Amino acid sequence: MEYTTVLDRLQTYVVSLFEGVSLSHLEYHNLSHTQAVVASVHKMAVKFNLNERDTFIVKAAAWxxxxxxxxxxxxxxxxxGAxxxxxxxxxxxxxxxxIDDIAGCILATKLPQTPQNLLQQIVCDADLYHFGTTDFFDNNxxxxxxxESRLGRKISKTEWNASTIQLLNSHSFKTDLCQKLLGQQKLINLNKLKEKETSLPVEPTAAPKKNKKADKPERGVETMFRVTSSNHQRLSDMADNKAHIMITTTSIIISVLLGVLFRMIEETPHLILPTSxxxxxxxITMVFCILxxxxxxxxxxxxxxxVENxxxxxxxxxxxxxxxxxxxYNGMQEVMNDKEFLYANLIKDVYSQGVVLGRKYRLLRLAYNIFMFGIVVSVICFVVAAYMAQRSTF
Incomplete structure (x- = not known):
């Protein structure tokens, strides 16, 4: 059976299901959540080295x-859904x-989750993967x-936090992989919720450094990346404009030299050297500008x-x-689900822009220097040649 072909058609079908009706009331259980679960399933399928059939089962169930x-x-x-x-x-x-295995994986996600085998465990953990990530509070x-849309009323923060704490306390990741990978961050998320509920004790965490990292001014960091990237883009545009100006200037001079002066070489041989x-x-200037x-x-x-590394x-x-x-798509899902990976990509992007800008401006500076000193030397040569030619006529 062509699992890849069926999976492609399945993906198209599920996307059309979500996009074909108005689901504005689904703030969370929408296509974006489904795609995130599929990405998490794919990551675990690779880690567990699942065969083609089992990979198809967990991905189809996730969709x-x-x-x-x-x-x-x-x-x-x-x-x-089943x-x-x-x-x-x-x-x-x-x-x-x-089909029965896929349906079983879907039904296993019903709370409280009761998976019976590894494939069901993978889908269950993927469904609640965000419990152990820094994206937990956005998803919450x-x-x-x-x-609130479903109940038709507002839910107070106290009421919602209490129910979420109860859910996190009753939940446990089913696979050893997710317990190891997500367990610590899940505990941090739980403790942050408890900090908001003064009546509940706060469990000590073994990773205070992660709390500090989570408390970074994320909006300020993202603004920094956006402004820096925008500035680099403007500098790149300026460099391109400078290069285009120089290319246009040298093109005109070359056209004049080839079209006018070379026809006068027989009459004015003393201009051969300065013209050359x-x-x-x-x-040379044009070559460096093009580079x-x-x-x-x-x-x-x-x-x-x-991607994994x-x-x-x-x-x-x-x-x-x-x-x-x-x-x-799968690679970007891994980037988006891992804040450290995401910021690493942003840092690499800014650094790469800086490297390209450095190369551009070095070549441009060299081109401008060659043109500036070359023009001076050429003019001096023209003056000397004209002077020598005038003296030779007397």
Whole structure:
């Protein structure tokens, strides 16, 4: 069976389900959440080295696990999602045991989660992956807004925090991988919630440094990246404009030299040397200006290993333009789900812009110096040649 083909069609189908109806009341259980769960499932499938069939099962379950919200409310949405998956997969000749496994993974996400095997554990952990990430509080706000829309009333922060604390206390990641990877951050998130509830004790954490990191002024940091990147872009545009001005200037001079003075060489042979010097100066200047503006593009390919090692900048098109969309999508999901990886990419992007700018301005400065001193030398040569020619006539 062509799992990749069916998965592509499945993805298109689920996206059309979410986009085909008005789901403005779903602040959290929407297409973005589904895509994040798929990305987390993919990450775990790679870590657990799942075979092609098992990878298909967990990814298909991830895509369908919240589709029950499309044709109903929160109650029994897992059952509706499993039925939608079953109907779709039967229409694409997927075998019955595989369909049953996919439905089982979807039903296992029902709270309290009760997974019976590794595949169900992977989907359950992917569904609540954000419990152990720094994005927890953003997602928690979305869940609160969605609950308010569903209940038709406002939910106080105290009431919501209490219910969220209860949920986190009762929850545990099912796979050893997520326990190790997300457990500490989940504890930090829980403690922050408890700090807001003075009646509840705060458990000590073993990672105070992470709290300091989480307390960084994120808006200020993001503003810094945005302003720096914008400034670099303006400097790059200025460098390109300077190069274009010089290219235009030297082109005009070269055209004049080739079109006018060379026809006068027989009559004025004494101008051969200064004309040749000026021509060489203009050509060299133009070459350096072209080098300053000529784009340098990498091979446009990255590997899954480079993503896992956080060794690739996915914000620069030169690192992914030859990659298939799915590979880039999965890579970007890993970037977005890992704040450290995200900021590392932003830092690399700013640094790379700076390296390119440094090269541009070095070449431009060299071109301007060559042109400036070359023009001076050429003019002096013209004056000397004219003077010598005048003396020879007497």
């Amino acid at each position: 369908f696990h919240d589709t029950g919200y499309v044709n109903g409310g929160v109650d029994a949405h897992e059952e509706r 039925q939608l998956a079953t109907d779709f997969l039967q229409g694409h000749q997927v075998d019955a045991p595989t 706000k979305k869940m609160r807004k969605e609950a 010097i000026l021509l060489v100066v203009c050509v 300053a503006t000529r784009p340098k593009i990498p091979d446009g390919i990255f590997t899954q290993e480079s 956080k060794a690739v900048n996915l914000l620069f098109f030169g690192n992914f333009y030859r990659m298939p969309y799915d590979a880039y």
